[in-house]
Amino acid sequence: MVQINNDARELAIKVVYYGPALSGKTTNLQALYQKFSPEVRGRLMTLDTKDDRTLFFDMMPVFFKTEAGVKVKLRLFTVPGQVIHESTRRIVLQGTDAVIFVADSRRSEAAATLAYWNNMLKNLEANGLDYRTLPLVIQLNKRDLPDARSEEELGDLRKVIRPPMVPAVAVRGEGVAETLWALLSLTYRSLDRTMRLGERWKITEREFLARVFDHVDLKGTRLQGEAPPK
Amino acid sequence: MSPAPSFLQQKLPLADLLDLKAFSEVCQSFAELYRVGLKVFDESGNKLVDVKVGNADFCGYIWTKAAGREQCVATVGRVKSEPVDELARPVAFQCFSGCRYVVQPVLHEGDSIGRVVFGPFVPDDLKELPATLTGIAPDFDATQAGAYLQKIRRVPQETAEKILKHFMDLVDVLVFTGHKSVIAARLHIEAVQESYRELEEKNRLLEESYQKLKALDRLKSNFIATMSHELRTPLTSVIGYSEMMLEGLGGTLSDEQREYLGIIMEKGESLLHLITSILDVSKIEAGRVRLVLGDVDVAQLLRDAAATVLPAARKKRVQVTCEPGTLPRLHADREKLRQCLINLASNAVKFTGTGGSVTIGAELLPGEKLALRISDTGIGIAPEHLTRIFDVFYQVDGSTTREYGGSGLGLAVVKSFVEAHGGEVKVTSTPGRGSTFGLLLPIRQRPEPALTPSLPLHPVAPA
Ligand SMILES: Nc1nc2c(ncn2[C@@H]2O[C@H](COP(=O)(O)OP(=O)(O)O)[C@@H](O)[C@H]2O)c(=O)[nH]1
Ligand SMILES: Nc1ncnc2c1ncn2[C@@H]1O[C@H](COP(=O)(O)OP(=O)(O)O)[C@@H](O)[C@H]1O
Numbered sequence: 199m200v201q202i203n204n205d206a207r208e209l210a211i212k213v214v215y216y217g218p219a220l221s222g223k224t225t226n227l228q229a230l231y232q233k234f235s236p237e238v239r240g241r242l243m244t245l246d247t248k249d250d251r252t253l254f255f256d257m258m259p260v261f262f263k264t265e266a267g268v269k270v271k272l273r274l275f276t277v278p279g280q281v282i283h284e285s286t287r288r289i290v291l292q293g294t295d296a297v298i299f300v301a302d303s304r305r306s307e308a309a310a311t312l313a314y315w316n317n318m319l320k321n322l323e324a325n326g327l328d329y330r331t332l333p334l335v336i337q338l339n340k341r342d343l344p345d346a347r348s349e350e351e352l353g354d355l356r357k358v359i360r361p362p363m364v365p366a367v368a369v370r371g372e373g374v375a376e377t378l379w380a381l382l383s384l385t386y387r388s389l390d391r392t393m394r395l396g397e398r399w400k401i402t403e404r405e406f407l408a409r410v411f412d413h414v415d416l417k418g419t420r421l422q423g424e425a426p427p428k
Numbered sequence: 429m430s431p432a433p434s435f436l437q438q439k440l441p442l443a444d445l446l447d448l449k450a451f452s453e454v455c456q457s458f459a460e461l462y463r464v465g466l467k468v469f470d471e472s473g474n475k476l477v478d479v480k481v482g483n484a485d486f487c488g489y490i491w492t493k494a495a496g497r498e499q500c501v502a503t504v505g506r507v508k509s510e511p512v513d514e515l516a517r518p519v520a521f522q523c524f525s526g527c528r529y530v531v532q533p534v535l536h537e538g539d540s541i542g543r544v545v546f547g548p549f550v551p552d553d554l555k556e557l558p559a560t561l562t563g564i565a566p567d568f569d570a571t572q573a574g575a576y577l578q579k580i581r582r583v584p585q586e587t588a589e590k591i592l593k594h595f596m597d598l599v600d601v602l603v604f605t606g607h608k609s610v611i612a613a614r615l616h617i618e619a620v621q622e623s624y625r626e627l628e629e630k631n632r633l634l635e636e637s638y639q640k641l642k643a644l645d646r647l648k649s650n651f652i653a654t655m656s657h658e659l660r661t662p663l664t665s666v667i668g669y670s671e672m673m674l675e676g677l678g679g680t681l682s683d684e685q686r687e688y689l690g691i692i693m694e695k696g697e698s699l700l701h702l703i704t705s706i707l708d709v710s711k712i713e714a715g716r717v718r719l720v721l722g723d724v725d726v727a728q729l730l731r732d733a734a735a736t737v738l739p740a741a742r743k744k745r746v747q748v749t750c751e752p753g754t755l756p757r758l759h760a761d762r763e764k765l766r767q768c769l770i771n772l773a774s775n776a777v778k779f780t781g782t783g784g785s786v787t788i789g790a791e792l793l794p795g796e797k798l799a800l801r802i803s804d805t806g807i808g809i810a811p812e813h814l815t816r817i818f819d820v821f822y823q824v825d826g827s828t829t830r831e832y833g834g835s836g837l838g839l840a841v842v843k844s845f846v847e848a849h850g851g852e853v854k855v856t857s858t859p860g861r862g863s864t865f866g867l868l869l870p871i872r873q874r875p876e877p878a879l880t881p882s883l884p885l886h887p888v889a890p891a
């Protein structure tokens with residue numbers, strides 16, 4: 199649930215990277231941390247207490263101010279993939295505004311991925327979220343590995359799965375910005391629908407994306423040149 | 429409409445992000461190192477840290493003048509809360525006294541959550557005390573003030589800004605680590621609460637099904653009690669009329685008719701016995717057993733029990749010995765004791781093969797107690813079954829039901845009846861050699877009505 203502070207003219211948006219253990223969620227945040235310039239992002243916080251395995255997640259804040267003086271804060275979270283972290287997962291998922299499902303695109307991981315997908319649907323529902331209206335992007339990570347699904351297979355998948363799918367090699371930073379772009383674009387549209395972001399807060403989708411991606415190193419990404427000028 | 433925002437989304441005040449005591453110490457040593465005062469405010473203007481270095485005399489002197497006090501308060505107010513850009517860079521504030529401050533907001537996740545005020549210091553471009561200071565009072569002693577000013581560090585503004593920046597880097601790390609530990613702690617609490625909620629929910633469900641089971645169990649006991657009673661009435665008629673016919677009340681019978689009637693009676697009686705046991709058990713389960721106490725001649729009861737099982741024993745050529753001797757009279761429920769003894773004696777005969785023997789006896793024990801014993805030389809009971817045989821419907825070997833008959837209720841009834849008397853049942857047994865069941869009974873019953881102990885809760889079906 200996007201947090202709105204009308205007096206302070208502030209929006210706080212929560213984005214969660216969900217997916218099986220080791221699918222590359224942390225790697226996504228680390229890559230983004232490298233690509234973002236420090237004026238728009240805070241430190242990457244990694245909570246990884248070895249002795250107490252219930253506490254386990256990453257968080258990175260991204261923030262900007264719009265032309266109209268609205269402060270927008272995006273908090274990017276990863277949730278723990280391990281089964282034992284079920285309760286942390288639910289806490290982190292609470293009140294989320296958008297989800298990136300990071301899947302390991304290797305064939306050998308298909309079963310685990312499907313299990314997590316279902317687990318996510320269950321947890322979203324437990325948190326009163328509807329996955330059909332929630333901004334959701336699937337990242338098919340680890341495209342560099344030999345066992346990864348072929349392009350044709352992905353094409354077939356695209357026909358049956360509604361959420362956009364973005365291929366990535368997170369370790370090399372490939373597809374990471376593209377995934378976030380796709381998600382933020384959906385998020386903007388969803389927020390514009392529910393709370394008239396354009397009309398009431400005077401933020402256009404173009405500005406929303408530009409405020410973030412103008413500060414992202416887009417070298418070598420498919421977004422290069424796509425980022426609209428401010 | 430929306431649920432309370434998770435703590436992960438909450439904005440935290442600076443004081444919650446810092447360990448104030450440790451932070452004050454850091455500020456103290458930092459300020460002393462650079463010999464410049466240092467103040468830290470949160471976003472609402474609350475002072476969290478205040479370290480004064482060198483300016484006490486100078487400012488103290490200004491405070492002795494009314495106009496000085498007034499302007500000092502105004503300056504401090506500006507330094508503390510005049511808005512500054514939310515940017516990570518210092519802003520200079522000029523004091524009317526000629527001193528200067530550099531101020532920088534504490535930024536966290538793009539928000540300003542407080543500010544650090546570094547100063548006052550004397551900018552190195554200050555040549556002499558400004559008119560704004562010397563003019564505050566006619567009797568202002570510039571020489572004195574100038575001397576006090578010497579105690580405040582003189583430093584170029586640029587240097588002060590560099591020092592402040594250095595300090596801000598430190599604050600940034602402290603705030604980040606503070607935030608991290610706050611989140612870890614809160615998350616931990618939430619995780620524990622979450623597990624607690626889950627457990628509570630499970631407990632509730634368990635309790636619910638337990639209550640349902642209990643209700644069902646009561647229903648079952650009541651049902652059985654009523655049914656057994658209803659079954660007994662016609663059955664007694666069947667037995668009674670068979671008996672009358674056998675006695676010739678319905679006319680002369682052929683030998684064949686006599687034999688058949690004998691079988692009807694015998695089977696009728698064993699059915700009646702079974703129904704009675706079930707009724708007893710259901711009464712015990714429903715907690716409705718009442719003892720009818722009276723003086724009981726135990727020796728006679730023992731002889732009766734022996735006599736009852738004698739025909740069956742003769743049939744399988746098992747020897748029954750009963751030597752009770754002289755025994756004190758017992759204050760007890762005669763019918764129930766009789767039933768106990770018959771149950772034990774018929775078990776003894778039932779589980780003893782041809783050529784074996786059953787011994788029924790009694791012994792006075794110290795402490796006003798009487799032990800009634802029934803021993804046999806039968807098949808015995810393996811140790812792992814010893815505690816279970818008193819459970820309702822438990823039989824050591826399910827298949828023995830075929831061979832020995834029985835319902836698995838006898839011992840359960842014995843145990844409850846004996847315990848209702850404040851006594852206990854003991855059993856010792858060696859498989860293949862035989863068993864001894866002992867009833868330990870107090871000779872005098874306590875006056876208060878004995879409560880029926882309930883049967884073991886989970887009856888076990890024969891394995
Ligand atoms: N080959 C390959 N390995 C990756 C890729 N993305 C992540 N990994 C590796 O997968 C492992 C788990 O990644 P991590 O981000 O910690 O997974 P998380 O549990 O989802 O946070 C690490 O060893 C990463 O280096 C990728 O695109 N290709
Ligand atoms: N004297 C005995 N010798 C060997 N086994 C016995 C003896 N008395 C009882 N048992 C065992 O305990 C079980 C339970 O006894 P009881 O409750 O009287 O039920 P039942 O005799 O109707 O089977 C019997 O089935 C039998 O396995």
Ligand SMILES: [Mg+2]
Binds near residue numbers: 223224225276
């Ligand atoms: Mg991780």
